[in-house]
Amino acid sequence: MHDTPGDESGPGPEAPPGHMTLEDAFALALRSHRSGNLPMAERIYRAILTAVPDHVDSLHFLGLLLHQGGASSLGVELIRRAVALRPDYVDALSNLGNVLCAMGRPAEAAEVWRRVVALAPHPQAYNNLGVLLKGEGRCEEAAAALRRAIDLDPGRGDAHFNLGNVLMLLGRADEARSEYRRAVELDPGFIGAQEALARTLVQSGRCEEAREVFEMLLAASPGNPIAHHVLAALTGRDVPDRASDEYVVQAFDSFAETFEHVLTTLGYRAPEVLSAAAAAVLEDRAGSLDVLDAGCGTGLCGPLLRPLARRLTGVDLSAEMLARAQARGLYDELVRAELTGYLGDHAGGFDLIVAADTLIYFGDLAPVLSAAAGALRGDGVLAFNLEDGGEAIGASGFRLQPNGRYEHGEEAVRHRLDEAGFGQVTIRRDALRREWDRMLTGLFVLARRT
Ligand SMILES: C[S@@+](CC[C@H](N)C(=O)[O-])C[C@H]1O[C@@H](n2cnc3c(N)ncnc32)[C@H](O)[C@@H]1O
Structure with missing residues (x-):
């Protein structure tokens, strides 16, 4: 759910570390961060913060980097400092929510994302809020948040997919199928959306269409256990004596969250x-x-x-x-x-x-x-x-x-x-x-x- 580094405004006019301008140093840190050279990025962010302790962008991105490296609590501390210095820093707030969510602190993440959407029409934050609300069983509110994300950015395959999942929980399978279909149209390599679309097609008895989607899925992901299993049922070919271990794990690991509700x-x-x-x-x-x-x-x-x-x-x-x-x-x-x-x-x-x-x-x-x-x-x-x-x-x-x-x-x-x-x-x-x-x-x- 993370925004990629680099979607922020450039550094301020403070003094540069060493011989580089601050602007050049920060740009180099971001480039290193984006290309996966985390040690180099970390060194530069830290050098900037030694020279300018309140450099909000460095606080934000060093916080993200620390989270990526496993030091999430420290990362949260830094990102919180960034948003304390600049309370309307929506990208930092959005990422703070992402990190809190990844740390298993959904209530705090939701609070942060609510702050984000109060500040700006931020599709990522609406999408994330929708996913959290669904997890809490607040499906109507989740659907509203996800629709808002889609209104703001209709090209988001993930929001269409997430909305499809919520609509399934609400028993609105036809609408869910349209959302899954849209997600696949927007992102043809989106395996989860293809699986969900094929499943809802099977459920509504549209087996021929389901077969086409599963065949497409198998072409994109040759070992996919769900596609193998259901295609065996749809074609009558290579029917296994029992569902494979891989099928059971994939099907039930992803069903676990909603299993009892359903x-x-x-x-x-x-x-x-x-x-x-x-x-x-x-x-x-x-x-x-x-x-x-x-x-x-x-x-x-x-x-x-x-x-x-x-x-x-x-x-x-x-x-x-x-x-x-x-x-x-x-x-x-x-x-x-x-x-x-x-x-x-x-x-x-x-x-x-x-x-x-x-x-x-x-x-x-x-x-x-x-x-x-x-x-x-x-x-x-x-x-x-x-x-x-x-x-x-x-x-x-x-x-x-x-x-x-x-x-x-x-x-x-x-x-x-x-x-x-x-x-x-x-x-x-x-x-x-x-x-x-x-x-x-x-x-x-x-x-x-x-
Ligand atoms: C429909 S759920 C039923 C769960 C539970 N018995 C109940 O009544 O709520 C089927 C369960 O069987 C498990 N399962 C299916 N095949 C299995 C296998 N070969 N070995 C171990 N578990 C399996 C699945 O992972 C899943 O949790």
């Missing part, structure tokens, strides 16, 4: 249904069980499983999802690992494994079910849900959908459970979550090892 609005029920089903058969052992929340995500199952558990472990591939689960303070252990491999390494480690909306990222269930059977002890219980593919599912027992998730057929699921060594199996259909205008049906499975 799932709440979709009437998501898997944690409640599965935990209640597990509690019903394990009630007499509540509080004494070793429980694994498999694909724990942000920890929505945590509060429901905690009463059953002596020890509650969560495993997930996405660091961003895990960070939110950690913040709940409910898990004894959280592990970043791929689920099948983790289960294989923990033979006989658990009494109960719950996988809420996790195995929908697995097509062929055989490896993960066999690993789960091995990770359960005695007559341990496995509870999980899938999306019901109904009669349309072919011989493989699963189908990869353009939304990136798999759906399964009940018959094949029963076979896989049997092969993996699960005896008593109950599968019931129930509402899982909303997908646009329809309620999806889930297959809710409770299986005991035999």
Whole structure:
């Protein structure tokens, strides 16, 4: 979000350090800064400040440079000095907000950016404010700030993209799609906007257009895991047995911030249904069980499983999802690992494994079910849900959908459970979550090892 150095007015008329004029010295420092020669830039900024301690531009840019080098607190101090000396120095204020935001101090950053927009119509500050307000769930205000940024500078692809994200949260997918499209038009190399555009095209059933965008994306970014995965679904070619680790990490790291908000609005029920089903058969052992929340995500199952558990472990591939689960303070252990491999390494480690909306990222269930059977002890219980593919599912027992998730057929699921060594199996259909205008049906499975 940083403004690049060099967008400021030139130095004042004070005395120059050494034999150069102050103006030449500052220009050389900025050139060095811009070209990445930070040691040289730092030396010159410091020399200027030794000669002229209140040189506001040097305070500003040395502050930025220190932040770039990791000394952010010191950097903030210097930029604050610059704006104390020149209170209407909007670029320094804008950068101060950027640094505070990067330091994880969003409230202070917002305050600074509000000062900026009160002083001048500053599109960058409106854009940044919009992103912060979205993070606080203040979506209408965020949209207003982002629209203001776009009015002031219609060529900003990032503001269109950010506005698209806010509109998605507000459930205005058609408008969001237009914003993403505009972002891509303005900046054809903007991978995040291409991904978002393609996703919204898939969601609205415009699969042919989505395919074109994903193909464009793959041409620009050949290893892109989202494009690979969804193109496999759209074309039926090279369909993987499960979503790749790279796909899961990329999809969920970027979804983590809004995951719970979105799932709440979709009437998501898997944690409640599965935990209640597990509690019903394990009630007499509540509080004494070793429980694994498999694909724990942000920890929505945590509060429901905690009463059953002596020890509650969560495993997930996405660091961003895990960070939110950690913040709940409910898990004894959280592990970043791929689920099948983790289960294989923990033979006989658990009494109960719950996988809420996790195995929908697995097509062929055989490896993960066999690993789960091995990770359960005695007559341990496995509870999980899938999306019901109904009669349309072919011989493989699963189908990869353009939304990136798999759906399964009940018959094949029963076979896989049997092969993996699960005896008593109950599968019931129930509402899982909303997908646009329809309620999806889930297959809710409770299986005991035999
Ligand atoms: C839809 S979320 C569900 C999260 C949580 N169980 C809930 O109900 O809110 C699916 C989670 O499974 C994780 N996941 C998917 N495939 C995985 C794999 N192979 N190994 C580990 N985690 C995986 C994702 O990172 C994501 O956090």
